Amino acid sequence: MTDRKFKRGATVCTCIFVFLLLAGVTALIVWLVYRSHKPQFTVLGAAIYDLNTTASPMLMSTTMQFTVVTRNPNKRTSIYYDRLSAYISYRNQAITPPTILPPLFHERHSTVTLSPMLGGAMVPVSMDVVNGLVMDEACGVVPLRLVLLGRLKWKAGVFTSVHYGVYIKCDMFVGLKKGFVGQVPLLGSPDCSVDI
Incomplete structure (x- = not known):
């Protein structure tokens, strides 16, 4: 037994x-x-329509537009983005309020172009930002950072992942002199870092 x-x-x-x-x-x-690979982002163009500061109180008004190309390198996986927002920072300080972007569906192995208009409202800034902008515009080269924040999830066949936070950071140098408005040259073709 x-x-x-x-x-x-x-x-x-x-x-x-x-x-x-x-x-x-x-x-x-x-x-x-x-298995999913990270999406790739590249900034292709920039236009600056307003970039002014006031001394007392220290405020900055900014209106900018960037052309960003995002590529989904996955051959079997689509990407859904939601709760995306974008802002511009200069010297590690935000100079535009966050702009909410519409949800984005990224097909498998495809490319999508975004052209968000950012800014439009006055933002408080530090003296370092005001002085740095004066010096950088005098030199004709202004370093900027485009930041995209949100959530994404992958879809492969019938499988859909949970939401993941995504942080995209695009550091660039733009050729800009004081008083100029419109399309500005990008110095190099800045690729962006993507953290998920």
Whole structure:
């Protein structure tokens, strides 16, 4: 009687082990086939329509537009973005209020162009920002950072991931002299870093 119980227990354990092994191998194969790669972002153009400061109180009014190309490198996975917002920073300080962007669906292995208009409201800034902008405009080169924040999720076939936070940072140098408005040259073709 004891031998039968032992054999039955050994058979059940073996079946469970084989089931878990097959489930693990299946999960590994699905992960290898559908694993997701980060999206890629590049800034292609910039236009500055307003960039003014006031001394007392220290406020900055900014209106800028950037052309950003985003590429989904995944051949089997689409990307959904939601709760996206964008702002511009200068010397690690935001100089535009966050602008809410519409949700974006990014098909598999495709490219999408965004051209958000940012700014329009006065933003309090530090003396370092005001003085730095005066010096950089005198030199004709202004360093800016475009920041995109939001959430994304991947969809591969019937599988949809949970939401992940996404932080996109595009550091660039623009050629800008005081008083100039319109399309400004980008010095180089800045790629952006993407943190998920």
